[in-house]
Amino acid sequence: MLFNSFHFFLFAPFVIYLYFKLPKTWQKGWLLVASVYFYAVFKVPFLLLLLFSIVITYYSTLYQVRANNILIKRILLWASIIGNLSILYFFKYIDFSFSAWNTILGLDSCDPGYLAKWGIILPMGISFFTLQAISYSVDVYRGIIPIHKNLSEFSLFISFFPQLVAGPILRAKDILPQFEGWKEFQKNNFFYGMRQLSWGFFKKTILADPVANAVDLIYGNPGSYDWTMMWFAVFLHAIQLYCDFSGYSDIAIGTARILGFRIPKNFNRPFFAINLSDLWARWHISLSSWLRDYVYISLGGNRVSEVRAYFNVFITFFLSGLWHGADWAVLAWGTFHSVLIVLERFVFSFKRIKNFMDRIPQYIIWIYPFFIFNFALFFFRAKPIEGKTGIEVALFMIERAFSFEQGETLNLSIPIWVCMAFLFTVDLFQEKKEDYFEKLLNHRALTYTLCALILVICLLIYSVTTSQPFVYFQF
Structure with missing residues (x-):
């Protein structure tokens, strides 16, 4: 069953209601x-x-x-x-x-x-x-x-x-x-859960799905689009992936919380990371920690020689790439990240470089991991099209991105841009002022109204059309 379906909107309330009525x-x-x-x-x-x-x-x-x-x-x-x-x-x-x-x-x-x-x-x-x-x-x-x-x-x-x-x-x-x-219904759990799952539905249905349509158009026929659209495509795909997967996690966490269960968060504002390693520590936290505990540590972690430790890092991130998909382009994406993370660990091991990085304003530092993450998505999203394999599509898009060749352009509607700006504003606010943000959300009348509005919009969408499956279902 898909979370983003009319079926789930009937299933979840029924399951939750009966759950609290049973002995x-x-x-x-x-x-x-x-x-x-x-x-x-x-x-x-x-x-x-x-x-x-x-x-x-x-x-x-x-x-x-x-x-x-x-x-x-x-x-x-x-x-x-x-x-x-x-x-x-x-x-x-x-x-x-x-x-x-x-x-x-x-x-x-x-x-x-x-x-x-x-x-x-x-x-x-x-x-x-x-x-x-x-x-x-x-x-x-x-x-x-x-x-x-x-x-x-x-x-x-x-x-x-x-x-x-x-x-x-x-x-x-x-x-x-x-x-x-025995679990009994608790208003605090319900409030937190509704808040969390509504935010997840906002990310998935109101942002990820419309953005995915633009991404699919460009990746489906990259030769027809302007060189700037290549960068636009990977930027939008980064937003799509984040909203899609973190949206699913938010719905899962929220649903479980209403039932009285606490599930650890899976995303921690990854686009405000200070380096690539930090980004992956914030993205899909449950997989990153799983690989750390059952692969990296099992290989010896950093308790071995320096060269072996770098090898352990490479293998761990390579397996992360392999986990994400059985595809040559995805394997190239994973290898790209593995090499860069090892290189980053080596470069930042020099105290002088680390001290230099510490003096750079944080808002500039955020650009580096975000750009690398976006660039790698040329490979991650690339699928075979007529006459080209996935890797060939990725390489063609990279070449075109630096070619300055003209072509068609497309844009998103203003409401999508507004929602995207709202998403980043909320994440930035949480990153810098999390305690104050939580106090703001404690105004339950406002929060419940926003949650209800989001859920009604999503329910209306699901009643007339089929939302796109979550991206990570294919992984």
């Missing part, structure tokens, strides 16, 4: 049923993948704790990790593996050894719930959390519908304790 013993069961239904709306057979992830993670971890032999513990840990990664690989990367095989060996469809794509459909949320399951297995093995023996609560941890299909990626220590006990 303690039925609440978690109702949430589990609602979560299963929420996922089944996409494709019922994909429930088997969710069930597989739950079962293999729960039982391998359960027997891991009972085992007395360290070798058996490790085998069971790897059974959980490999089991989850295997379904992720098969559904997300198998066709890309075939493509890579054919490309590397220079094979076409007539050659022996050519591997044709199977056309595997990517299940919603598989990139998120598999990582969530792996983190649980590793945390139990490391002794960070105790084993959770309640299968229904563990199933709810993996399948919790607000964050099931696009995160944030939850940790067991953050959410499993919250499943204990």
Whole structure:
């Protein structure tokens, strides 16, 4: 089920209302049923993948704790990790593996050894719930959390519908304790939740979707547009991605909060970062922290030689790029970021350079990571068009961006520009005056009115048209 749909506007109030009317013993069961239904709306057979992830993670971890032999513990840990990664690989990367095989060996469809794509459909949320399951297995093995023996609560941890299909990626220590006990309706949770999910709907429906239409036009036929439109496209795509993904996270956090659950934030105003590493620490926080804890630290982190530490950074960000998509252009995007972050870490290790950067006004510093992020999006968004691969489209757009060639232009409507300015103003206000901003939002009459207005507008839009799917559903 899509958040940005008329279906969800009926589903969520019904689930929330009944949840608070049920007795303690039925609440978690109702949430589990609602979560299963929420996922089944996409494709019922994909429930088997969710069930597989739950079962293999729960039982391998359960027997891991009972085992007395360290070798058996490790085998069971790897059974959980490999089991989850295997379904992720098969559904997300198998066709890309075939493509890579054919490309590397220079094979076409007539050659022996050519591997044709199977056309595997990517299940919603598989990139998120598999990582969530792996983190649980590793945390139990490391002794960070105790084993959770309640299968229904563990199933709810993996399948919790607000964050099931696009995160944030939850940790067991953050959410499993919250499943204990009875939840009763609280006005403060409702107020905060409505505020958060309304802001998410504003980002997604009122900003991301209209901006996406302009981005699609330029990327779909870049040769027809003016050179300035190449830069316009990547700038708009940065706004689209931020509003789309952080919008989903806001809706997830808000919905969960109304139900009485606190989900960690997934974005922290990334476009006000002071460098590229800081930007990625603020963007998709749950994935960045997951990679830090389960990849970077597992590789040795910075407890190794300086050269090895740089290698660990590169591998971690390279895997982040690979996670974002099974595509050559996305792989190039991830490699680009990996190299730059390693280079940035090396350059900023010199005290003189760091001191120089510290003297530059912050509003100028913000330009550097934002520009790099935008430039890399030439690759991230590029899709094959007639006669060109995704990478060729990206390279063509980069060349055209510096060519000063004339062509068609397009612009957004004034209301979209106003909404975009409002978004950046709010983010800047929170960045600099967060405490004061929270006090402003405590004027509930004003906040509730704005929330109601946003939700009514979105409901009207969903009743007459279909909103674009969230971008991160394809990851």
